[in-house]
Amino acid sequence: xxxxxxxxxxxxxxxxxxxxxxxxxxxxxxxxxxxxxxxxxxxxxxxxxxxxxxxxxxxxxxxxxxxxxxxxxxxxxxxxxxxxxxxxxxxxxxxxxxxxxxxxxxxxxxxxxxxxxxxxxxxxxxxxxxxxxxxxxxxxxxxxxxxxxxxxxxxxxxxxxxxxxxxxxxxxxxxxxxxxxxxxxxxxxxxxxxxxxxxxxxxxxxxxxxxxxxxxxxxxxxxxxxxxxxxxxxxxxxxxxxxxxxxxxxxxxxxxxxxxxxxxxxxxxxxxxxxxxxxxxxxxxxxxxxxxxxxxxxxxxxxxxxxxxxxxxxxxxxxxxxxxxxxxxxxxxxxxxxxxxxxxxxxxxxxxxxxxxxxxxxxxxxxxxxxxxxxxxxxxxxxxxxxxxxxxxxxxxxxxxxxxxxxxxxxxxxxxxxxxxxxxxxxxxxxxxxxxxxxxxxxxxxxxxxxxxxxxxxxxxxxxxxxxxxxxxxxxxxxxxxxxxxxxxxxxxxxxxxxxxxxxxxxxxxxxxxxxxxxxxxxxxxxxxxxxxxxxxxxxxxxxxxxxxxxxxxxxxxxxxxxxxxxxxxxxxxxxxxxxxxxxxxxxxxxxxxxxxxxxxxxxxxxxxxxxxxxxxxxxxxxxxxxxxxxxxxxxxxxxxxxxxxxxxxxxxxxxxxxxxxxxxxxxxxxxxxxxxxxxxxxxxxxxxxxxxxxxxxxxxxxxxxxxxxxxxxxxxxxxxxxxxxxxxxxxxxxxxxxxxxxxxxxxxxxxxxxxxxxxxxxxxxxxxxxxxxxxxxxxxxxxxxxxxxxxxxxxxxxxxxxxxxxxxxxxxxxxxxxxxxxxxxxxxxxxxxxxxxxxxxxxxxxxxxxxx
Numbered sequence: 082x083x084x085x086x087x088x089x090x091x092x093x094x095x096x097x098x099x100x101x102x103x104x105x106x107x108x109x110x111x112x113x114x115x116x117x118x119x120x121x122x123x124x125x126x127x128x129x130x131x132x133x134x135x136x137x138x139x140x141x142x143x144x145x146x147x148x149x150x151x152x153x154x155x156x157x158x159x160x161x162x163x164x165x166x167x168x169x170x171x172x173x174x175x176x177x178x179x180x181x182x183x184x185x186x187x188x189x190x191x192x193x194x195x196x197x198x199x200x201x202x203x204x205x206x207x208x209x210x211x212x213x214x215x216x217x218x219x220x221x222x223x224x225x226x227x228x229x230x231x232x233x234x235x236x237x238x239x240x241x242x243x244x245x246x247x248x249x250x251x252x253x254x255x256x257x258x259x260x261x262x263x264x265x266x267x268x269x270x271x272x273x274x275x276x277x278x279x280x281x282x283x284x285x286x287x288x289x290x291x292x293x294x295x296x297x298x299x300x301x302x303x304x305x306x307x308x309x310x311x312x313x314x315x316x317x318x319x320x321x322x323x324x325x326x327x328x329x330x331x332x333x334x335x336x337x338x339x340x341x342x343x344x345x346x347x348x349x350x351x352x353x354x355x356x357x358x359x360x361x362x363x364x365x366x367x368x369x370x371x372x373x374x375x376x377x378x379x380x381x382x383x384x385x386x387x388x389x390x391x392x393x394x395x396x397x398x399x400x401x402x403x404x405x406x407x408x409x410x411x412x413x414x415x416x417x418x419x420x421x422x423x424x425x426x427x428x429x430x431x432x433x434x435x436x437x438x439x440x441x442x443x444x445x446x447x448x449x450x451x452x453x454x455x456x457x458x459x460x461x462x463x464x465x466x467x468x469x470x471x472x473x474x475x476x477x478x479x480x481x482x483x484x485x486x487x488x489x490x491x492x493x494x495x496x497x498x499x500x501x502x503x504x505x506x507x508x509x510x511x512x513x514x515x516x517x518x519x520x521x522x523x524x525x526x527x528x529x530x531x532x533x534x535x536x537x538x539x540x541x542x543x544x545x546x547x548x549x550x551x552x553x554x555x556x557x558x559x560x561x562x563x564x565x566x567x568x569x570x571x572x573x574x575x576x577x578x579x580x581x582x583x584x585x586x587x588x589x590x591x592x593x594x595x596x597x598x599x600x601x602x603x604x605x606x607x608x609x610x611x612x613x614x615x616x617x618x619x620x621x622x623x624x625x626x627x628x629x630x631x632x633x634x635x636x637x638x639x640x641x642x643x644x645x646x647x648x649x650x651x652x653x654x655x656x657x658x659x660x661x662x663x664x665x666x667x668x669x670x671x672x673x674x675x676x677x678x679x680x681x682x683x684x685x686x687x688x689x690x691x692x693x694x695x696x697x698x699x700x701x702x703x704x705x706x707x708x709x710x711x712x713x714x715x716x717x718x719x720x721x722x723x724x725x726x727x728x729x730x731x732x733x734x735x736x737x738x739x740x741x742x743x744x745x746x747x748x749x750x751x752x753x754x755x756x757x758x759x760x761x762x763x764x765x766x767x768x769x770x771x772x773x774x775x776x777x778x779x780x781x782x783x784x785x786x787x788x789x790x791x792x793x794x795x796x797x798x799x800x801x802x803x804x805x806x807x808x809x810x811x812x813x814x815x816x817x818x819x820x821x822x823x824x825x826x827x828x829x830x831x832x833x834x835x836x837x838x839x840x841x842x843x844x845x846x847x848x849x850x851x852x853x854x855x856x857x858x859x860x861x862x863x864x865x866x867x868x869x870x871x872x873x874x875x876x877x878x879x880x881x882x883x884x885x886x887x888x889x890x891x892x893x894x895x896x897x898x899x900x901x902x903x904x905x906x907x908x909x910x911x912x913x914x915x916x917x918x919x920x921x922x923x924x925x926x927x928x929x930x931x932x933x934x
Contacts, residue, residue, distance in 0.1 A: 091132065092126065100113045106284030115366075120387045123288050123388065131282075133284060137260035141256070147252070156177065156290040157177050159174050159285055161263070163277075164277075168281060176202060187200075191292075200229050201224060205219045210258060302319050306360070307393060310566070355383075358385055375392070397423075404422055416584070419920060420920055424920070428452040428913050431570065434565065436563070447520040450521045450556075451519035453554060455475065455496040456549075456562045457469075458546050461533065461535070462490065462530070463489055463490025466491075477496045478496070480500075495551075497511075500526060503521065505831040509521050514598060516907075589903065591611065591906065592614070594617040596657040596661060599661040603662065608665065611816065615651070625679065633696070633701075644728055655669070655736055669737055673718060675714075714821075723757070742784050753790050759821070766808055791813040797820070797821035799826055813879065814880070819892075822864075831852050864882070881901055881903045893914060
C-alpha cells in the first residue's frame with residue numbers, strides 16, 4: 082500500500098505524461114491532447130482527483146515546487162477539471178501571483194491602466210471566491226490606482242490582515258478553497274442533479290497566464306466552427322481586441338467580429354494570418370479529437386495561445402448534424418455517430434421547438450408529456466378548439482383533464498395542457514400519438530371555465546383568446562408568442578435513422594389509430610402497427626351518433642342493425658390502414674373502453690342527446706345512470722364488453738376480414754392481427770376466438786375468397802401474465818399493455834398519480850415514475866413470467882409490448898434481454914425507440930458518448 086509521501090502531488094502536462102481523464106479530469110486530458118497535436122498551449126500542470134481530495138483534507142502539495150515549473154515570478158490560473166465537463170466545478174481563478182511588486186513592474190511594461198485592471202480583478206476574485214467576502218464590497222468598474230488601493234483596504238479591514246503578497250500562499254489558498262468547495266454539500270447536490278456520482282472526483286489544472294496585453298495586436302476570445310443551434314458550418318464566437326497603446330484596458334477593448342461583418346471591424350481583416358491559424362486549429366481539433374470544439378485563445382503581442390478547448394454546446398438538431406457530418410467525413414465511424422446521440426433528444430427534431438436563444442416568460446410548469454412547442458390562443462373546451470380551427474387560428478386546449486369526448490378538440494388543437502394527469506394519462510397518450518405538444522399535471526394553475534379564466538400560480542388571469550406558447554419538451558407554458566425553430570427532418574436526420582435501422586435487432590412498430598397516424602408511422606420507418614385502438618375511430622361526429630343509437634338499442638337485434646351502419650365505416654378505416662402499411666403487419670385491438678365514455682355527463686349534453694335520439698331526457702338520464710360504474714376502468718370494458726355485447730366484436734371482425742380481402746387485391750400479403758383486450762382468463766379467449774373463427778368462415782364463403790389472420794391477446798392484467806401458459810394455447814401472440822398492467826400492478830390510477838408522483842420519486846419511494854420508465858423489478862417480473870410461460874406452452878408465440886414504455890430505452894433493453902420480438906409506441910416515438918435499440922444492439926452503452934478529447 083502506498084504512503085501519502087509516495088503520491089505525486091502534480092504532473093506537468095506533456096505529450097507523454099501519465100494524464101488520464103478518470104484521474105485528472107476531462108480538461109486535463111483535453112489539454113494534453115491539444116499539446117500532442119502541437120497547438121500552442123501555455124505550460125500547464127495537472128493535479129489528480131486524489132491530490133485534490135487530500136488538499137480538501139488539509140494535506141497541501143509543494144506549491145513552491147509547483148510554481149517553479151513556470152519560471153521566475155509567474156502569473157498562473159487555476160481551473161477545475163472534473164471527469165465530465167457538464168458536472169461543472171468551482172470558479173476559475175486567474176492572475177495568481179499578482180502582488181504589489183508585480184503590479185509595479187507591469188505598470189512600467191504595460192501601462193498603469195492595464196496593470197491596475199489585472200491586479201484589481203485578481204483581488205476581486207480572491208476576496209469573493211477564496212476569502213468568501215461580500216461581493217458588494219469589491220464591485221468596481223474603475224481601474225484606477227485609487228480603486229486598487231480601496232480594494233486592498235477593504236480586504237484588510239474584512240480579514241484583519243493585509244492582502245497576501247506571497248504567490249506560494251496565494252496558490253495554496255486557491256487550491257484549498259477550490260478543493261473544499263467541490264466537496265461541500267451544496268456542490269455535491271448540484272452535480273448529482275446533473276447525473277454525477279455523489280463521490281465524483283475533481284482535478285485541477287494550473288496554467289501559465291497568457292495576458293492578452295502588449296504593444297502589438299493583443300486580445301482574447303473564443304471561436305467555434307459550427308452553429309450550436311443548427312449544426313451548420315459557421316464561424317462564431319467573440320474576440321476582445323486591445324486598442325493600440327500601452328494604457329488600453331478591458332473597458333477600452335474593441336468587441337471585434339471574428340469574420341467580416343458590416344457592423345464593425347473583423348479579426349479576419351485585422352489579423353488574417355492569425356485568423357487563418359485559428360481555422361487550421363479548428364480543423365486539427367475536429368480531425369484529431371473527433372469532435373467540433375470551441376477554442377479559447379489569447380493573442381499576446383501578436384503571439385497566439387490556445388488556453389483550452391471544449392466540446393461545442395449544441396441543441397439536439399445540431400448534435401445530429403455534427404455526428405453525421407463527422408461520420409460522412411470519415412472522422413468517426415457510423416456506429417460512433419449513433420452512440421453520440423441521446424435517443425430522447427431525437428424527439429426534439431420531429432417537432433417545432435422554442436428557440437433556446439429567445440426570451441421566455443414562464444407562466445406555468447408541469448410534466449413534459451409530449452415534446453414539441455406550439456403557439457396558439459387559449460381555449461377551454463373542445464367545441465371552442467374546433468371553432469378556432471375553423472377560423473384558421475391555432476389554439477392551445479386547456480382542460481382540467483381530458484376524456485374521450487375531447488378527442489376532436491385535441492385533433493385540431495396545436496397543443497394540450499391539463500391541470501391533472503401523468504405521463505400515461507389520457508391527454509399524454511393521445512397527444513403523443515397525434516404528435517402535438519402536451520403539458521400535464523400543471524397543479525399550480527386553476528381553470529375556471531364558468532368565468533373563462535385560467536389563473537396561474539402568481540395570480541395572473543388569462544382569458545380565452547390570449548396567446549401563449551406551449552413547450553411540451555420542457556413542460557412549460559410561456560406568455561405570448563416565443564421565437565420558434567421548425568422541425569429538423571433533414572438529410573442528417575434521415576441518414577442517422579437509416580444507420581439505426583440497419584443496426585437494429587428488434588422490431589419497432591407504432592401505435593396508430595387513424596390513417597394519419599399510419600402515414601406518420603411509415604414516414605418514420607415503423608415496422609408495422611403494433612396497436613390500433615379502434616374505439617378512437619368512433620368519436621367522429623357521424624359515428625358518435627350511431628354509437629349513441631347502438632347504446633340505446635332495445636336488444637341484440639336492434640344493436641346489430643345499428644352496427645351495420647358502422648360496418649362500412651370501419652371497413653373503410655381498415656382498408657386505408659392496410660393500403661398505407663402495404664403488407665407490413667397491422668395489429669388491431671378490438672373495442673376496449675366502457676360504453677359510458679361515449680355518453681355526455683353534463684345537463685346540456687344529455688339534453689342534446691335526448692333531442693338527437695327523440696327520447697325523453699329522463700330516459701337518457703336513466704340509461705346513463707345504468708351504465709355508470711364505481712370503477713369503470715376495472716368494470717365492463719374490453720373482452721368483458723365483447724362477451725356481454727358480442728355484436729360489437731362481430732361487426733369489427735367482419736370489417737377486418739372484408740377489408741383484408743379488398744386490400745389484398747392490390748397484391749400486398751395482408752395478414753391482420755386481431756387483439757383481444759383486458760383478458761384475464763383462458764375461457765374469455767376461447768369464447769371470442771370461437772365467434773371470430775365462425776365469422777371468418779362466413780366471410781370466406783360469402784366473398785368466395787380466402788385469407789389468413791392471427792388472433793392474439795393484450796396482456797394487461799396481472800392474472801393474464803400469470804396464466805399466460807393457458808392463454809397462449811389459443812393465441813398466436815401476446816402483446817403486453819404496460820400502461821394498464823402498471824396501473825393494476827401498483828394499484829395506481831395513471832390519470833391521478835401525477836399529483837404525488839414527483840414527491841414519491843424525490844423521496845425515493847419509487848426510483849422513477851413507473852408510468853414513464855418500466856418497473857423492471859415488479860411489472861417486469863410479470864412480463865418475464867408471462868413470456869416464459871407463454872413460450873413454454875407455444876414456442877413460436879410472438880411477444881411484444883405495446884404500452885408507451887415501448888419508446889423508452891430502458892424498456893427496450895429489458896425486452897431485448899427477455900427475447901421479445903418487437904416493441905410498439907406512438908408514431909413520433911418510433912425514431913427514439915429505433916435509435917435506442919440500435920445503440921443497444923451495438924453495445925453503445927459501453928462507448929463514450931462524445932469525442933476522444
